[in-house]
Amino acid sequence: MSRSSTNRKRKAIIEKSIDNFGDDGEKTFVGHGGFGDREAFKKECATLEKLRHPNIVAYIRSRNVSDGGQQMLAIVMEFCEKGSLRQVLFDAKIIYSMRTVLTWSKQLFSVLTYLKQNDVIHRDIKPDNILVTKNFLLKVGDFGSIKLKADSCSGTFVGTLRYMSPPRAGEPVGRKDHFMSSHRNDVYSLGLVLWEIVEQR
Incomplete structure (x- = not known):
């Protein structure tokens, strides 16, 4: 497989x-x-x-x-047997309840809290980068786009455009870059993921 x-x-x-x-x-x-x-x-x-x-x-x-x-x-x-969360969401044979949605939400927000505590910004939270075990436990993966708090800001947007937070209008470029590379962008991305989870239920 x-x-x-x-x-x-x-x-x-x-x-x-x-x-x-x-x-x-x-x-x-x-x-x-x-x-x-x-x-x-x-x-x-x-x-x-x-x-x-x-x-x-x-x-x-x-x-x-x-x-x-x-x-x-x-x-x-x-190894995560069920593949990515996107595969699970679009598998017509898999039916999940709102209780499962709440459980998944807690799991994913727990990860973001942990990453923030460790000064790590994922920058590419999306269903493709969330894996699912045989017991339907969610696991965040693919840390290839991470940014550490100690890193300097490169001014380069990293991640998947669909899940990026829109730069706030009227702010200097430096401030926009800071927002895109902050933990807040991970939270925004996760919000879109959770919307997809509910929408596909």
């Missing part, structure tokens, strides 16, 4: 495998990007290794892999 998505610099592969760690999911970064891309991937690994929350995909290890002679970096994470 596998699922993959790609863009110019990254490739994610999630597959079920059996090794000394049990059932794992593996996310692989294709190393044909520049040095900065590899540094971003290492930053993601370092952040995931420190984060411990029941609703964040558990980090297991990172390693170097080779594909046809091409060197890649890989993150091995826990």
Whole structure:
């Protein structure tokens, strides 16, 4: 069972495998990007290794892999059997109640509270980046767009446009950038996710 998505610099592969760690999911970064891309991937690994929350995909290890002679970096994470939240929402065979919606809401807001306490901004909260276990527990994943509080503001918008909060009219550019890269934007994105959960019920 596998699922993959790609863009110019990254490739994610999630597959079920059996090794000394049990059932794992593996996310692989294709190393044909520049040095900065590899540094971003290492930053993601370092952040995931420190984060411990029941609703964040558990980090297991990172390693170097080779594909046809091409060197890649890989993150091995826990396997979530139901796939992404988007897959669950659009699966006609899965019916969930408002009680489940409330439970999921508590789980996801708990993650945002935890991230804020640890000075981490996710910046790409969306159904595709929320995974679902066999027991329908939600797990936030894909920390490839994270921003740490100590990082300087690059002025670059990162994330998925549909789930980005609109810049507030009349504010200087610097203030807009600050808002887009703040915890408030994660809350805005989560609000849209919850609306989709209710709308698809």
